[in-house]
Amino acid sequence: MGDLPVTTVSRTLVDLAKDYPLEVSVPLVSEALRRGLASRESLHRSIRSGTRGCRRASRAFDLASPSHESSGEALCAVKFVRFSISGMIPQVNTYNDAGAWIARNDFRHEKHPVIVEFHGVGKYYLNDAGPDRASSENHERHMKLLNAGYRVFNLVWADLFRASEFIKIRAAIADLD
Known part of the structure; x- marks a missing residue:
């Protein structure tokens, strides 16, 4: 044509x-x-x-x-619906009790201290400082979130095709309701 x-x-x-x-x-x-x-x-x-x-x-x-910054995050949003998980807001800035910024999270629950992070391969292997530095920074961030009282679920591609992680996320939210 x-x-x-x-x-x-x-x-x-x-x-x-x-x-x-x-x-x-x-x-x-x-x-x-x-x-x-x-x-x-x-x-x-x-x-x-x-x-x-x-x-x-x-x-x-x-x-x-x-707000879905990757296909993995968009697929994660679909899985929330498939597993009857509501209230997950994409791309939310999270702060500690003192008001200091901790991180921008892929998903955070609107009422409860539950965070879901999707980790694609690019986060580690497309990082200018290399995968070791990216892994170290991610661990530090994860610990800050835990210390601030958040329950953090770190998902990788394979988790998006398994029920187990989404069942755990749903249970964590239900326990807080």
Whole structure:
């Protein structure tokens, strides 16, 4: 077709969200939102009510967020829904009791001192100071959060495909309710 566009980013995202599970569509939609290639409102307006997959697409657009800084974080948000874990807010600054900043967390519960961090390989191997330095900094941060009274769950890619960690997260929140 030469240089003529065949479709748009928005149309592609709507089609993906209608046809694929949330685990596929939410990371893609989140990335498009983060890059400013679409808006949640415009995507919702693009859904024709009563058509095949319209509820699934609407759910995907509700779960997607420009705050998800990686596909792993977006997938983690989907897993929270799959395991009935509510109240997890993405990209939250966390402070200790004295008001000193500790860290910006991937997810923190809105009411309870529960934090979920997703660690992709890039955090360690794309770090200019190298993986040892990144690991040391992550450990220091983790200890500061624990000392401030937070329960921290550190997830890696494999955890996103296992139920066990999400069951533990759900139980930790339930214990605090």
